[in-house]
Amino acid sequence: MAALPLLMWTLATPMPMTDDDRACSAIPRKTEYCNPRLARWLPHDFHAFDGWRRGDARLNTPPDRFVIVHEAKALDFPESTRLERKTEGPATMGVEAVDPVHHRVFMHTYCCGAEYRMLATTTGPAPARLPVADLSGVRTRGGIRLGLSSREVIAKRGWTRRYRLAGRPGMTFMDYVTMQKKAASGNDIELYAGHCPDGMLIALRNDRVVSIALEQSC
Numbered sequence: 001m002a003a004l005p006l007l008m009w010t011l012a013t014p015m016p017m018t019d020d021d022r023a024c025s026a027i028p029r030k031t032e033y034c035n036p037r038l039a040r041w042l043p044h045d046f047h048a049f050d051g052w053r054r055g056d057a058r059l060n061t062p063p064d065r066f067v068i069v070h071e072a073k074a075l076d077f078p079e080s081t082r083l084e085r086k087t088e089g090p091a092t093m094g095v096e097a098v099d100p101v102h103h104r105v106f107m108h109t110y111c112c113g114a115e116y117r118m119l120a121t122t123t124g125p126a127p128a129r130l131p132v133a134d135l136s137g138v139r140t141r142g143g144i145r146l147g148l149s150s151r152e153v154i155a156k157r158g159w160t161r162r163y164r165l166a167g168r169p170g171m172t173f174m175d176y177v178t179m180q181k182k183a184a185s186g187n188d189i190e191l192y193a194g195h196c197p198d199g200m201l202i203a204l205r206n207d208r209v210v211s212i213a214l215e216q217s218c
Contacts, residue, residue, distance in 0.1 A: 037127040038093055042105065043120040043203070043211050051163065051175030052199065058160035061176040063198035064144065064214060066106075066117055069137040078106070097133035098126050104135040104146065120203075120211035121146055140212060144202065148209045150174065153202055162204075172207075176200040 024034035051057040067074040078096055094109030094116075105126075107118045119138055139145035143156045150162060153174060162172045177199045203211040 035093060035128055038095075041122070041124070041127050042093070042095070042107070043118070043122075051173065051201065052177045052179060054163075056161050056163045056173075057175035057177045057199070058158055059177060059179055061157060061178060061200075062142070063178055063216075064140040064142045064176075064200055066119065066138060066212075066214065067141050069139065074141060078108070095126075095130050097131045097135060098122065099133060099135035100125060101134070102136045104138075106133075106135055106138065114215055114217040116213060116215050118211060118213040119146065120213075140200075140214070144200070144209070144212055146209050146212070149207050150204055153209065157200075170205055171210075172204045174202040174204070176202075 024036060024039045052059075065076065066078075067076055068078075069075075094107045096106050096108050098105045103122050105118075105120055105122050107116070107120075109116045119135065144153060148156075150172070154160070157176050160174050160176060162174055164172055178197050197217055199215045199217075201211075201213040201215070202209055203213075
């Protein structure tokens with residue numbers, strides 16, 4: 001009989017999260033497959049609506065989209081390129097391309113009714129075989145690109161509060177959303193489900209943009 005309470009305690013006690021679990025849970029992905037080494041290498045700056053829920057986002061800003069500048073023309077990215085053919089298969093975890101020359105990565109993932117696209121700087125070589133492309137010309141249609149200062153971002157998108165997040169030392173964040181009012185509760189995003197709200201989360205290190213995440217919930 002003594003073994004029964006021990007068994008019940010064991011079943012009721014959640015297993016502690018490992019470093020691999022934490023790395024994988026931080027990446028919204030379109031399959032259950034996760035490569036922990038790749039997850040640790042990828043930036044974790046998604047969730048563009050979190051700042052809005054806390055009241056840290058600029059409201060009523062126009063939506064933005066990624067483009068690639070080619071021969072003085074801004075073409076929708078990645079739709080105007082061949083990258084879409086390279087995203088099949090779970091092993092890439094949503095990575096559409098890496099640029100080892102300019103140290104950049106472009107991701108496109110889906111999770112929980114939301115679509116995420118992110119351009120970010122990288123550190124060191126990718127720990128997995130991934131599609132390679134020149135990402136130096138990728139920016140948003142509104143002119144947000146990697147390397148801008150917070151003042152340059154504000155000049156293009158308007159003033160918004162800069163804030164920090166626990167566990168991200170040396171980083172500051174700026175949020176822009178299409179919603180016209182502040183969140184009344186953590187679940188307010190559901191109220192906008194029929195309107196496909198957009199959000200932009202910009203991460204800066206040493207006052208320079210190191211990642212741009214665009215999120216659309218629909």
